[in-house]
Structures are given as C-alpha cells and as structure tokens.
C-alpha cells in the first residue's frame with residue numbers, strides 16, 4: 545500500500561485498478577502515510593497557506609430537484625429568499641474591510657437572476673473592488689451566458705460534477721444529465737475561467753468503484769479547484785433517513801486528489817466542518833488549502849440550508865473570520881487573504 549502511495553506521489557497518477565485497490569485496502573498506517581504525502585505536496589506548491597474566500601449566498605430559490613438537497617424545488621418547507629444588489633454589495637463591503645479579496649457568489653438555479661442582472665452585479669462589484677476575484681457558483685447555464693459573465697469580469701466558476709457515476713447521477717438528479725454537466729465544465733474552461741468541480745462523499749449506494757470514477761474524471765478534467773464534501777441528510781428531502789458521509793472517507797479522497805492534482809486549490813468544506821467539530825482542520829491536514837467562511841447576512845444563513853446541522857449559521861462575518869483564523873493557526877497553518885489564484889494561472 546505504501547508503494548502505491550509513493551507511486552501516486554511521484555507520478556501524480558494511478559490507473560483505475562490501482563485506485564480501487566488503494567481505496568479497498570487503506571488501513572490506518574497507510575492513511576497516515578497518505579496524509580504525510582498530501583501534506584508534503586501542498587507544502588511544496590503553496591506552503592502552509594490556507595486561502596480565504598468570502599461566501600455570499602444570493603438566493604435559495606432553485607428550479608432543480610436534486611434528491612439530497614435542502615433547497616430542491618419541491619421542498620415546500622424551505623423559506624425562500626433572495627438578496628438585493630444592495631445587500632450583496634453590503635456583504636462585499638463587510639468582506640473587503642475584513643480583508644477578503646475573493647467573493648464567491650453562490651445560489652440555487654434561480655431564473656429571477658437573469659443574465660442582465662448577473663452581469664450588472666458582477667460589474668457593480670468589480671467597479672468598487674477591482675482588486676478582488678469574483679467566483680460564481682450558479683449552476684448550469686449556456687455557453688453564451690457563461691461568456692457574458694466572464695466578459696463582465698467574473699474570474700472563476702464552481703460547478704461540482706456531484707458524482708461521475710452515470711447511474712448514481714441519474715437517480716439523484718431528476719431531469720438532469722451528467723453529459724450536460726460535463727459540457728458546462730468544458731465550456732467554462734474554454735471560455736477562460738478558473739474552474740472548480742468536485743463531488744459528494746457517502747451518498748446512498750455510493751461505492752469505492754464510484755469514487756474511482758470521480759477521481760479519474762477529475763484527473764482528466766484537470767480543474768483549478770476541487771470541492772469534496774460529505775453528503776449530509778436534510779430533514780425535508782427523500783434522503784432524510786440516509787447515513788451521512790464520513791470524515792475518514794472524505795479526508796482520504798481529499799488526500800488522493802492532492803496527489804493526483806498537486807497544484808489544485810482544495811477547500812476544506814463547510815459540510816466537512818459540519819459533521820465533525822474539527823472536520824475542516826482534518827481536511828487541511830490531508831492537503832486542503834482553501835476555506836470559504838460565510839459573508840451572507842445572518843438573517844438568511846439558516847435559510848440556505850442544503851443539509852441539516854450546517855455550522856456558522858449564527859455567526860457574523862467578523863466572527864467567522866476570527867474563528868477560522870484561530871482554527872487554521874492552531875492546526876499549524878497560516879491564513880492568506882490574497883486573491884489566491886491557481887499556481888499556474890497568469891494574469892493577462
């Protein structure tokens with residue numbers, strides 16, 4: 545097992561059979577070794593920096609009906625909200641004053657936010673905060689829409705593939721197609737965005753064979769960012785009684801992705817921090833180097849409930865900033881408030 549991890553560390557690659565063998569046979573000793581190698585790899589490329597991104601949750605209206613998600617369209621218990629442009633700009637101002645230089649604008653697939661509104665929002669933020677990066681996370685759109693946002697000044701786009709298993713994808717995303725998701729990711733890349741993808745861990749019926757598909761898909765896509773988080777049930781979804789993903793499986797996969805894509809920006813996700821009080825710290829120890837503290841107004845935080853037990857819903861932006869800095873320092877790392885572009889990314 546150690547030999548296989550060494551091979552992954554030096555080649556940044558393993559084939560399907562080897563990846564499956566690794567996942568099926570990882571014991572405590574080899575997991576520790578994986579952590580050590582993932583740590584070495586992040587230190588070589590990014591040092592002990594953990595990049596901070598301010599997350600603004602624009603809207604919890606969503607036309608999609610992903611079976612696991614708390615803001616799915618048929619959840620009529622969800623209390624819906626949208627932020628106004630003024631509210632969004634206020635979040636940016638608070639974030640900017642706290643030192644953030646990346647804003648992540650995330651929301652459900654909400655057609656109220658037309659392309660014109662999104663373009664106007666991007667331009668308004670860039671007008672005031674030209675030294676900040678804008679990351680969008682607004683779901684599947686056409687090439688033309690993505691291009692408009694990019695031309696308006698958006699720098700990055702997050703769109704997890706969610707799961708690369710066709711069968712699982714189909715069962716969890718009514719009316720959606722994995723091929724279309726992959727097309728979106730390819731469009732985003734060709735337009736020039738720094739692109740983030742990623743997947744859920746611990747979905748019902750998800751097996752090691754499925755994770756191998758996720759890993760091979762990511763290796764092939766070669767994105768700039770990869771978000772990996774445990775599935776956590778939400779009480780008002782069909783998966784309410786399902787088991788959640790584990791910290792062990794999630795951190796193992798984070799470690800493997802660090803070795804497959806050595807320079808990738810890899811968040812320790814809020815979902816990971818929500819299933820274990822030290823979840824994000826454990827992710828960072830396995831090679832994660834990004835955190836995304838919340839900048840949304842506190843009165844909407846609970847409403848953006850993708851899953852139960854989400855952390856930070858009661859904390860002001862300044863409190864999250866403080867809290868996460870302390871956590872990162874105590875884990876032996878240091879925060880970095882810069883734009884934090886991917887290593888191979890050159891500004892034009």
Ligand code: 5AD
Pocket residue numbers: 612613614704706743744773774775776777778815850851
């Ligand atoms: N548990 C964990 N993550 C979830 N997401 C949506 N619902 C859940 C859930 N129940 C994730 C999806 C999406 C991201 C914004 O949140 O992977 O891409």
Ligand code: FES
Pocket residue numbers: 837838855856859863864865867868
């Ligand atoms: Fe939000 Fe700790 S990061 S309270």
